[in-house]
Every structure is written in C-alpha cells, then in structure tokens.
Amino acid sequence: MNSTDIQLDIEKVETSRIDQVDFSNLQFGKQYADHMMYCDYIDGEWQTPKIVPYGPMEFEPSAKVFHYGQAVFEGMKAFKDDDGQIWLFRPEQNFERINKSSKRMAIPEFPKEHFFASLQALLKLDQDWVKKGQGNSLYIRPFVIATENGVSASESDRYRFMIIGCPAQAYYNKPIKVIFAQDYSRAADGGVGFAKAAGNYGAQFYPTKLAKEKGLDQIIWTDASSHEYLEEAGTMNIFFRIGDKLLTAPTNDRILDGVTRKSIIQLAKDNDVEVIVDKVSVKYIVEAARKGELKEIFGAGTAATVVRVEGFEYDGEYFDLPAIDKPYGTFFKSSLQDIQYNRVEDPHGWTVKAF
C-alpha cells in the first residue's frame, strides 16, 4: 500500500493476547487481534484515526445504530506468504465498496488515505496475528456505525468508522446444502441489497434458521418479485456450471458486487472457461439438474473463498449434486489462494503488500 502522511494516534497494548489463542482451533469471528482502529465523524469531518487496544467502548442507548441500523461493513483478508510477507487481496475494491454502501445508507464517505494508513498501521502492529499456511488469514472487518444520540428516524450527524481483525481458518470446511428461496426474500428493487448494509444480514437470520432446521445450510435468494431468478447467498455470490459453462447472475441493486465473484470471472476468462453473466432462472437450473447437465454449484466470497454446494432443495424436492472430477470450484479456489498467498505470478496486480 502507498505509505502516506496521514497522522494516526496510536496506543499499543501492553501485553499481547496472542498467546491465549489456539490458532489451530479458531471459531470464525470470535477472536480479535490486539489492536483496533476507530475514527469519529464529528461536525462534518472525519477526525484523526486512533489505533488502540481492542476492547469495549461506551455508547449511549440512544445511539442511532441501535435503533435504525444505519451501519455498513466490509470483509477482507490479509494473507502471509512463506517468506512472512503479508498481502491484502484487492483492498481497493473493499475501500470503494464500503463508500458505495455508505452512500446508500446516507453515511459520509471515508477518506482513502485514512483507510489505507490505518490498515497498514494495524497490520504492522498485529502482524503476528496473520499466520502462514493454507486457509489461514486475518479476516479484517472495517465497519461504520451511526453514533448520534437521538431516537428520531433520520440520518445521524455522528459516525464511527472502525476496523477490527480476527484470525481465521477456512470458513466452511465442508460442502453445503442450500435451498432456493420461494417465500422469503433478501432485498427489494430500489432497496439496499447491493450495499453491505447491516440490516440486510439480520433480516436473513430467521429464514436461514428455518432452512437449518430442515438440515440445509444456506439460502440461495431469488428475486423478491417473482422468485424465478437465483441471485446470491447470504454472504456469497453463486456460480452454476452447466456442462462446461459457468453461469452467474449479473449484479443489480439487489446483489452484492462481490470481489471473489469478479475475480473468478476474470480467472475463468484467463483459463478459457466460458462465463455467462445473465439471469439464472430457477426453472433452467432445476431442469439442468434433472438432465444431469448441472455439474456444479459453488459459492464465492471472502470469508469462504469458494465452497461447494452438494445439493439443493427446491419446492420440496432435494437435488443431489455428486462430487465430480476436476471441479471448477476447486480449481478457482486454489488459483485464488495461489495468488492470495503469493505462490504464483499475479498478472492482474490483485495482491498488495500490507506494509
């Protein structure tokens, strides 16, 4: 990353908590690196970013984030290569996306220099939290919350931008079963589905819980108006392989424009795999499954990288997707990881040295 002249206030931990963490047995999102960044927006300006020991903070119960969900977040990862160098994967994408999300949520955009200077300083301080080895990473969670105290439903005049980090292993270690949504939906046309707005996620918990009670792991959301087109999963974009072609839904105002998705589309091009970015009709996928033409479904997202879908339920029927030889999913996952861990050339300049 560009080194910058941005001033940061840094308060280091006295003793690291790292020895208390069992890195071979991590629960996703449950352990936090020693430091965190916060930066307040007050009187129309982002103040000096502060890096402090990770820990609790005080909020008034009337803070708008608690009442109106005016909050957005990002998810990105830092990887350590065999030489101990730390890399970020397409961090500009996350930076741009958090501001896109913020805009839709009436949150002021965050300055680029603040973002990258903080990230760099945090990763330098917490570099030991990024472990070498396949599947290991530091999951980085930038987020913004509305901190004005006031229970009236209008945008906040104060915000807090924060970055926290969680050491992570692979997110899903086994294939998942999904259900195609027929009743519930995730996002409306003209809504906030394309943004990583906090409320999009909480709204999925109940339908997902119902799916889990049926033995399914995730929902693949369909368009809210007709439920005829497959869009994305709760935290992943979705690819379908029909014969030798890959199919994925186009982004629109209901779908998150995923970094993993766009990277896979590029890798597919690089490897002469045809990718069709077009509406994915449920009917078409179900028929392809019946005819044996549906070879694979996989999800793509930062947390999971790539995860195989081993079957789906639709309209009360379960469709099995047996493992195949040389699946695209595995190929894209390892291609991505090779780049992320700096094991191969990076022709698109996706990886960025953390410091």
Added chain:
Amino acid sequence: MNSTDIQLDIEKVETSRIDQVDFSNLQFGKQYADHMMYCDYIDGEWQTPKIVPYGPMEFEPSAKVFHYGQAVFEGMKAFKDDDGQIWLFRPEQNFERINKSSKRMAIPEFPKEHFFASLQALLKLDQDWVKKGQGNSLYIRPFVIATENGVSASESDRYRFMIIGCPAQAYYNKPIKVIFAQDYSRAADGGVGFAKAAGNYGAQFYPTKLAKEKGLDQIIWTDASSHEYLEEAGTMNIFFRIGDKLLTAPTNDRILDGVTRKSIIQLAKDNDVEVIVDKVSVKYIVEAARKGELKEIFGAGTAATVVRVEGFEYDGEYFDLPAIDKPYGTFFKSSLQDIQYNRVEDPHGWTVKAF
C-alpha cells in the same frame, strides 16, 4: 396495567436531570428521562430486568448489532391527564408487535410480565417527565439489540432488551409535503417491512435526504415490484380521503401494522365514515387529485399522531392539496387525543393506567 410479582433490580438516580430540561422547547428524541431499563438474554433466558440511571453502556465493537442490524424497536407514548394520572395508549399492541418483529429477526420473544412490570416501574420513577397538556407526552422506546460478540453472519446468542423514555411535544407541527416513490423502495415481499426492524429505517435515510433536497419532507413508499401502489410513509401509515370516503392500504408483509392506523379505522367506523382498506393505486390517487376529488391525505403514527399532507410530487409534477373545511385528519387527531388524555369516554378500552 396489571401489577405483577416480577422482580426488578432498581437503582435510582441520585439527582434528577429534569431541571436541566426546557420542556417548552424539546427536540424530538434528544432528551432522556432519568431512568432506563435493560434486561439481558443470556444462556437462553431473559435475566432480571434492571432499572438504572439513563447513561452510556459498554459494548464490544464486535457486538452483532453493529454488524448485522439484528435489532427491533417500538414507539409508544404515555400521556398525563388533567388530574395527573398517567395513561398508556394500547400498550399491548406495542408489546405484541415487538415480539412479532423479534420473531422475524430471529430474536427471542420478551416475556409479557417483564415488559409491563418494567414499564410500570419506569413510569412511576419518571412520572414527572410526563407533562400535562395537549401534545405533551413521554415517548417510550423499547428496543432489542443483538449483543453477542462475533463477526459471523448468524443470529446472536445474546440480546439486550431496553426501554428508554424521551419527553416529547408534537412531532410535526406543520403540514408536510411528500413524494410518491418511483425508484427507491422500502421493503420487499417476503422481507422484513412489516417488522420494526432497525435496518428498515436506516435504509430510508438516503432516499429521504434526496426528497428533502427537493423541498419535500417524506416519501410515500410504493410496492417495490411495480411502484403502482401506495403503501406507507417512513414512520406513518397513510390515509387518503376521496370525496367522503377514506382509503388506506391493507397491511401485508411490507407494511407496518400501525396502532394509530387501526385506531383511526375504528374511530371512522364509530363515526360512520366509510373506510376502504384496499390497494391504493398511484394512478387512481393522481386522477382523483386532478379531478379535485382527493380531499385529504394524512399520515398516522405514534410519533406524529396525525399529520396533514399538503401536497405531493409524482413523476415530476407537484399536486397541491389545499386545506379544507372540517378535515377528517383534524377530527381523528383530536378524537384520538381526547382518548389519550382521558378527556372523553374510552369505549374500546384503549387507554391503560400506567400505575
């Protein structure tokens, strides 16, 4: 309210802050009564509700409410009659609705006894914060937030239920101008629009800001699929008067089932005003406006009670709704307030003594 045997832990303020508040000059939602209630859900159980001085609380930055908007709220009011008795208006409705909202957001329901015992105790302690006089009230904000620390997108295993109170005067003191939504939307079919889910509100701030920049105060949302039917405003249900008939949209999974709305429907029946609860087509309303048959539009909600809409914009055109003689809006507002302030008989048993 029924007195109950629920145990509450109560810590009173040493000195009330009430003398610092200018009750003739209140900004909605900006001043807080001396006490607040909180009750934690831990290990599958709601713990003993605690009443403590209003003030900041500690949260970890990884608390799920900050990331996933897993939060719901309610809005209700306490009124003081001329004899100094405090009344709540249909509080059971709010209690039932917060649990309905919670259910959709995968939040455990809150026990009825906890809710009413806390409310009663709070109102007793903070009774001086409820001022006599038309338009004055204590706005009561129950809410629930996800407090588990963890940045993985699944429902929390800890929650905090809270109640805070804000002294309030009339919310809107003048008529408003609205715009009928044509691009943005508030809620999807199969989504969480019917719930008072935090994220529903934050998602409206940006489109509402755009409307305000055009000199309009609020948006009347239309169905997300076609934008052909008028549904509700950001914090109010909407009534249209065509000739002598009232028209309002039916509730569905996109619309909040408002207490004020249902009370007005009942009052209309009581007063032989015909109310048609049916889809409200934009086209029909625009035509009625052109023909001079659209006599009134008004919004109905706890915060605002009833507020007159003096004009609307649709498709770039502004339609003026001049004030009329004996508007329904004013009649329903004063009928409601007469009941709320215990000035008339309450045939439906809507008002409930606070303690």
